[in-house]
Amino acid sequence: MASIVYNSNGLNKTADWDLKSAAHLLSRTTYGYTKQDLEFATSLTLDDFVDNHLLADKAAPQSPGFWVTDTSNTNSNVRYYELTFWWFNLMLTQGLSFREKIVLFLHNHFVSELSVVRLPQRMYWQNKLFRDHCFGNFKELTVQVTTDPAMLIYLDGTKNHKGDPNENYARELNELFTIGIGNYTEQDIAEAARALTGWQVEDLTSYFNPERFDDTNKTFMGQTGNFNHIDIIDIIFSQPETANYISRKLFKEFVHFEPNETIVQQLGQVFRENNYEIKPLLSTLLKSAMFYTDEIMGAKIKSPVEMIIGVMKQFNIQNPDYDYMRREANQIGQTLFAPPNVAGWQGDKVWISTNTLPARHIFSDSIISGRNSDLNIIDFARTYSSAEDAVQFVEDVTSTFLAYPLSENRKTYLLGILLDGAAVYDWSTYNQNAEDRLKDFFKALLRLSEYQLT
């Protein structure tokens, strides 16, 4: 297959700012949006909307509870669930902000798993670290993550000490978190491990223990000195490839799963010029002509969390059953705070299997049927001004719910389900069986393969 031809002016600002591009921007940066959100976005300029809404700094949220500072490991399961519910709630209520998607991106980048880290408190503080820095400086965040208690435990940093180095974190720092495979040697890993020695965790905090630090010279990426973790990170971030590596990961997550190397290098250049500040990079990315290339629209497979939160947002569910959402996210392959391994969720086609796809359908069915939600489908349908006009209603609903343009054939199919054999002019939300028909219609809509794309 031919490769994608991105809009030719690349990172230059796009001229297109309309409902279509706004829908694309919102579907990639938020967990779901309404028609009103689209209208609001297009009432502003793209610059204004990106810089003052999507990328605006927001106050830090309240913590999920008193327990985040409790050092005991009582009620860990309950606390873990509360932590998940708390994050779901932030995703649902974030408004027109890119923040929670970046936080999830960082969770999937600097991976830790609760099963190893054990205390949900530690996962909370790591999550807060991501949120505090998500529009800040990536290099500074990397320094902070390196001595984050959850990370020190997860990748054996606390076991890495003078005389007996454990290279687990040193390897992943290079391979997965910053510069990527092929840009360091095995010797670099061994030397970096020695520079990272000395850190320990007590309860919820980490501290440096000079007794355990390897206080001698190390030679890392061709430089020699008595390096500590900050020096190692300095050297890594002085390599041009580091900016490219992180840009490539952002590209794969938010633009298209197959990276375009020319654009990745351009983004890397922007990242370096801005000293690894995240906000200017994202601002350039989201305003670029390349980001609005037709071919990539609707070509992303939704992650389970995107899909689950998205359904809640699209139907404007007010009192979601967070525990049900947690269980379903688990079933379809994305348990927050429990990525499958240190490389995180791989995304794209891995999300969809003969097991997880039907489970996605069961989830959307149960929300629409009201079995696991307080959705009133008639009231919801009537939020559309076209609710009493079956053909227009199908048109309006499909264009708001789907990023992928639906064929006429599929629209006819959905209309057939809505009408259930009746004539078009007989349709009314006041009909006796309108509720069942609306439920069948929305179930069929969300069961379309097209619905899994964004």
Added chain:
Amino acid sequence: MDRRNFLKNLGIISGIGSVSLSIGNMPLRAFSNSFMKPEAVDGKVLVLLQLSGGNDGLNTVIPYEDDIYHNKRPNIGLGKSEVLQLNNLTGLHPSMGEMHDLYQDGNLAIVQSVGYPNQNRSHFRSTDIWLSGSDSNQTINDGWLGRYLGNAVLDDPNFNKDHPMAVQLGSTQSSLLECTCQSGSLGVSFEDPNQFFQLINGSSADTDPPPNTIAGNQLRFIKDVAARSIRYAQLIKEKADTIQNKVNYPNTNLADQLAIVAQLVAGGMETPVYITSMGGFDTHSNQLGRHSNLLNTLSEAVGAFQQDLKLLGVDERVVLMTFSEFGRTVEQNGSQGTDHGSAAPLFVIGKNVNGGIFGSNPDLSDLDNSGDNKYVHDFRQVYSSLLRDQLAIDPEVMNNVLFKEFEALPLISVKSITSGGPQAFTLDQNYPNPFNPSTQINYTLRVPQIISLKVFDATGAEVVTLDKGYKEAGLYSATFGAGNYPSGVYFARLVSGSYRRTIKMTLVK
């Protein structure tokens, strides 16, 4: 007009909340009851068991008399009195009692020092290499098993298309089953047959062809998965329901997976490939207890599986192979664990396996640049052996699967010869070749069987049937004459049961 006809006339498919299943161009017989009887199935099965995280080979198959081993592992090394001895130099980890029994029964082979040159110590890159079957400096985007299925099974008229080509236990599918010859995976994945059926029950597929765009291709992939899940759910439930396991499996996830494989194989699924997995082998710290538990889980599950296969009468058909992305460092680290290492042993298990140890203990006095085991067996030698002797791959397509020739190991015993089995017959190269006006084709049948020997031209069109029908064991010969056929390449194919061998012949006029 009633609703059903209304929908039909629109050319669309009903299904919301209904149990009627019709799937466009998918054959409906998938849902009929005319399945082959279980006893009619004699196809061979390969079960892969992935041990994720990098299993510590040196503490699995232990060179217990090696001083270097004990010097480098003062705290985690296992001694003569602890190991389950295999011979006077080598022992199994003490928690692997069931696998030790299998070894003693001659049903377990150990291939020593399996790996590849320039071991890449990344979990992810090394896993990719094992799954894709690539060289270490090469990136291949599909899986070796996917290529096997795509090249050798997909178009095989003898393969029952009602059955999935591969089954993966677990909710996600690995790249192992992908083939660039098809979109997406060639297998079906699920955790539990009944739950899978319930998930699918009442679903419908649509057959609108998506456009050939980037997003359209993503959509096609999702639609394919939807169609596949609908197509096989009923069959899988039925096959699982047909058979009760004959042993009590331990209560572990791996044992659950293997119990389902046993049910499906014995229930008459004609699927040749199953994939199972177990994680947790990345033992960077405090590994003694952890590793012991992991190997115990492995050994108990595999032991129960073999016993079950035997009682179900299908043990002759099944071979299980373990693999892990790499072994671990020879030297223990400062946290009573081991870091990412290099070559390691793997297991091949089954009734028809040539039990024993292939290769000697790793030479710990001759290590690679990073101080770890050098590989002796390329991992693709094992693949090659299993493709040839267990799955009876057509030699013609071997190169499409592994890209190069690898010296196979005699892992599978010739006692596995059965009618239609992979070693029940041979087909020799024709002589003379190139030829004109005629050439002789010799073949040997080791047991009585029904065969056909046909010649095809380069386009795949059948030219002539040289022989067919029931034959006693013996040496046979057939002659192919040039006649009025044009110059060019011809193929002679001998088919018996679900197995076939092909030779290439050149006619020069």
